[in-house]
Amino acid sequence: MLIIWPIFYGVLYGSVYSKGKLIELPIIVVDQDNTATSADLIDMLEQTELLRIKEIKPEAVGINKTFIGEAAYAVVDIPVDFEAKVMQGKSPEVNTYINNVNLLPSGYVNRTIASVVATLNAKKTSAMGLPLAALHLNTYRLFNPSGTxxxxxxxxxxxxxxxxxxxxxxxxxxxxxxxxxxxxxxxxxxxxxxxxxxxxxxxxxxxxxxxxxxxxxxxxxxxxxxxxxxxxxxxxxxxxxxxxxxxxxxxxxxxxxxxxxxxxxxxxxxxxxxxxxxxxxxxxxxxxxxxxxxxxxxxxxxxxxxxxxxxxxxxxxxxxxxxxxxxxxxxxxxxxxxxxxxxxxxxxxxxxxxxxx
Structure with a gap:
């Protein structure tokens, strides 16, 4: 008992934490714009080590059920006329819904999505010579919104x-x-x-x-x-x-x-x-x-x-x-x-x- 259980614990805990960090957390993207700019945002989200796009949907319907059924950590909703408003400098709003059931991954997902949106914002505004305000990110925490x-x-x-x-x-x-x-x-x-x-x-x-x-x-x-x-x-x-x-x-x-x-x-x-x-x-x-x-x-x-x-x-x-x-x-x-x-x-x-x- 003294020898077997410590060995088993070591193997089991190593199996749980061997990755050492969170990677490829599944998210869902709702692309209501379907343009080159929305495709850029999707590609940038996919290229991050932390996120993995599980599905791309054409419309945001039943967000709460999507989390439960798809086991996703976030839904990124790209609105209609996203590219047009970016080109016009009208600050289109990207809505992000965070599954806040497990506080550890939800925090990482939220920060990563915010970072990607900020990077795209800087990229587009710099290319067009506009002030840094082309994109606006709204974050909504679902399920335990206060994060307690x-x-x-x-x-x-x-x-x-x-x-x-x-x-x-x-x-x-x-x-x-x-x-x-x-x-x-x-x-x-x-x-x-x-x-x-x-x-x-x-x-x-x-x-x-x-x-x-x-x-x-x-x-x-x-x-x-x-x-x-x-x-x-x-x-x-x-x-x-x-x-x-x-x-x-x-x-x-x-x-x-x-x-x-x-x-x-x-x-x-x-x-x-x-x-x-x-x-x-x-x-x-x-x-x-x-x-x-x-x-x-x-x-x-x-x-x-x-x-x-x-x-x-x-x-x-x-x-x-x-x-x-x-x-x-x-x-x-x-x-x-x-x-x-x-x-x-x-x-x-x-x-x-x-x-x-």
């Missing part, structure tokens, strides 16, 4: 704590059953049915977790934070999240068998789960596949991304389908693994009991 780190970080940390607590509680519960020798009797009380045994353990804690969700709702009002419009979608995603965390705890508690060791195992896992989730460092900027594969094994990554869509971007069920499907698959796999490990353990305990008799 509290809205970005606080709900995610609450989910991280909830994940750790749920996994630890279930791991300790099943490890204690083994230490006390009561797992076999628990299995008999459930009518020799592992699914019923799991349901008996899951339902009470699931109800307690819903109480925790209600407390979180009070926190939103207490700290004066915006509340999600699609509450049912958030509660549904959270319920699946809790079930997935509980099943992981059950698997760990069944395999490790000792309360202290199961607690240690989950504590070791908690930090890499957070690092690889894409919360602090953008998921699409991770340098290797290892971190992305690792994050997909645990419920925090899809849950925290769904949380940001529902809470900050005010999305709904349709906008989080990708993450819900990932959660469904995780729950199914965890459920099968939990049944298999418990059944094997019960059979082992039963065999040992019969041999002693």
């Amino acid at each position: 780190y509290f809205l970005f970080a606080w709900p995610s940390y609450l989910f991280l704590v909830l994940e750790a607590v749920v996994m630890v509680v279930f791991a300790l519960s099943f490890a204690a059953e083994q230490e006390n020798g009561t797992l076999g009797s628990l299995y008999l009380q459930a009518g020799n049915s592992v699914p019923l045994m799991l349901a008996g353990k899951l339902i009470p804690y699931l109800l307690l977790s819903l109480v925790s969700m209600l407390v979180y709702i009070i926190y939103f009002y207490l700290f004066r934070q915006p509340y999600p419009t699609h509450v049912l979608a958030l509660l549904w995603s959270n319920a699946i999240f809790v079930i997935a965390c509980a099943l992981i705890g059950i698997i760990v508690g069944t395999l490790v068998k000792e309360q202290l060791k199961s607690l240690q195992a989950l504590m070791i896992l908690s930090m890499p789960i957070y690092i690889a989730s894409g919360f602090s460092w953008p998921y699409d900027q991770q340098g290797g596949q290892l971190a992305q594969w690792f994050s997909k094994l645990f419920p925090y990554m899809p849950s925290v991304n769904a949380l940001h869509i529902l809470l900050i971007e005010q999305g709904g069920f349709a906008d989080i389908q990708k993450y819900l499907k990932m959660q469904y698959i995780q729950v199914l796999v965890y459920f099968i693994l939990a049944i298999v490990t418990i059944r094997l353990l019960v059979q082992s305990v039963t065999t040992q009991t019969k041999s002693l008799n």
Whole structure:
């Protein structure tokens, strides 16, 4: 343990941060002018190391849905008569909409777009002998427009704590059953049915977790934070999240068998789960596949991304389908693994009991 985990951490963290900087952040350009000058602006945006033009659209329709659906960090809207107004020195306005969900990349994207527009401005005005005022950039920050780190970080940390607590509680519960020798009797009380045994353990804690969700709702009002419009979608995603965390705890508690060791195992896992989730460092900027594969094994990554869509971007069920499907698959796999490990353990305990008799 002392040797293996530090080695694994080093490889995992290297996989996350190996690029060392943000590059090729996807943006969308709306070119309503379609002239040589608008093409120059698009080329200059594409030539920057930081930005990558994901799509060029003819009109700006549904900007908010574009961010959620296209996973873009910004939309640059080039207006009609852009070139004509530049040539006439009438200061055309370029509107930029910044996706402010993740404050780290949004700041870099905003500064880079502003720099490109300023460079084009200087280039055109110098060529025409006009004063430096040919272009004007309007920046609109969508989703967390004030840029408060509290809205970005606080709900995610609450989910991280909830994940750790749920996994630890279930791991300790099943490890204690083994230490006390009561797992076999628990299995008999459930009518020799592992699914019923799991349901008996899951339902009470699931109800307690819903109480925790209600407390979180009070926190939103207490700290004066915006509340999600699609509450049912958030509660549904959270319920699946809790079930997935509980099943992981059950698997760990069944395999490790000792309360202290199961607690240690989950504590070791908690930090890499957070690092690889894409919360602090953008998921699409991770340098290797290892971190992305690792994050997909645990419920925090899809849950925290769904949380940001529902809470900050005010999305709904349709906008989080990708993450819900990932959660469904995780729950199914965890459920099968939990049944298999418990059944094997019960059979082992039963065999040992019969041999002693």
